[in-house]
Amino acid sequence: MTDSPTKPDVSLRLLEIFDAIMRCGTxxxxxEQLGISQPAVSNGIRQLEAQTGVTLFERLHRRLQPTEEAVALHEDIKPVFGLLRGFASRAQDMRQGVSGRLRVISTPPLGHTVAPLAMRRFLKERKDVSVAYDVRRLEHVVEAVQSGHADLGLALALERHPAVNVEVLARTHMVAVLPKTEKVSGSTVSAETLAKGDFVGLEIESNLGQKVRAAFERDGVAYKPRVEVRYCATAAVLASAGIGSAVIDPYTAAFNAGLGVIERGFLPPIEVAAVLITRKGIPRSRLQHAFISEMRKALTDFAAGGMQTIFGPR
Structure with missing residues (x-):
């Protein structure tokens, strides 16, 4: 029994040199293209010819003339180096933060108001970037970031969490929204005043719901919502329908201003933080840094002039 002939063990580097000569001609x-010396290129070709047993080039008038065998072999490897060049270019784009995919998940107060502005600005100059975007409840946001299914999370009223990193992006205060039929004077309204009429509360198990109840109790007023809802946007819709007043976050209130509700400052004040949630032990990519920067700008713009400043007249 005879041994099968040994196949030449050709390195990718030698094939890269061969590809460069076939494209450049000298x-x-x-x-110059490979960033190595000319003797290194010549040695590489001689080594490749020795390993394959095929004459690849003939020198004619100080130029290398590829043989028919060289042309045929180059046709086989051209797709490989096209993929490699594409890979290198895409990796560079990712490194510079102009290509790739970002996964963002948010709770509704930010996810349906300020975050879309940040995303619009973020995507404007990044044509090769895509975003996976979802709006869920707080526990789902934390779970998605912790498990690695999302790169960034956005939420309100979460100061810390043992499973993830929590970073405050901005601080603001909750506001009161009342049916437009209500007669209110002044720029603020108290928990005592709201308690005298029908009230739409946020579900008590939520962070925002707990903060609202604590504010009523701090004002010495019983917290007895006529209707309890899960989301601030729902509370705004019910207030516009004349069902009752509510205390909600200012982003949702401003975004739903077209519903015709009356917005006032709420006393006693309820401070809430807009926060960024990230996975522990994972460094941030350039894309993540860029989106976070746009989110900070959007929150700053809101603080300066509300949703009309951000999105324009609606």
């Missing part, structure tokens, strides 16, 4: 140009 060892000098190939060397």
């Amino acid at each position: 060892t000098v140009e190939a060397a």
Whole structure:
């Protein structure tokens, strides 16, 4: 029984040199493109010919003329180096933060108001970037970031959490929204005043719901909502329908201003933080840094002039 002939063990680097010469035509140009010396290119070709047993080039008038065998072999490897060049270019784009995919998840108060502005600005100059975006409840946001299913999370009223990193992006205060039929004077309204009429509360198990109840109790007023809802946007819709007043976050209130509700400052004040949630032990990519920067700008713009400043007249 005879041994099968040994196949040449050709390195990718030698094939890269071969590809460069086939595209450039001279060892000098190939060397410049590869960032190596001209003798290194010549040695590489001699080594490749020795390993394959195939004559690849003939020297004619100080230029290398590829043989028919070289042309045929180059046709086989061209797709490989096209993929490699594409890979290198895409990796560079990712490194510079102009290509790739970002996964963002948010609770509704930010996810349906300020975050879309940040995303619009973020995507404007990044044509090769895509975003996976979802709006869920707080526990789902934390779970998605912790498990690695989302890169960034956005939420309100979460100061810390043992499973994830929590970073405050901005601080603001909750506001009161009342049916437009209500007669209110002044720029603020108290928990005592709201308690005298029908009230739409946020579900008590939520962070915002607990903060609202604590404010009523701090004002010495019983917290007895006529209707209890899960989301601030729902509370705003019910207030516009004349069902009762509510205390909600200012982002949702401003975004739903077209519903015709009356917005006032709420006393006693309820401070809430807009926060960024990230996975522990994972460094941030350039894309993540860029989106976070746009989120900070959007929150600053809101503080300066509300949703009309951000999105324009609606």
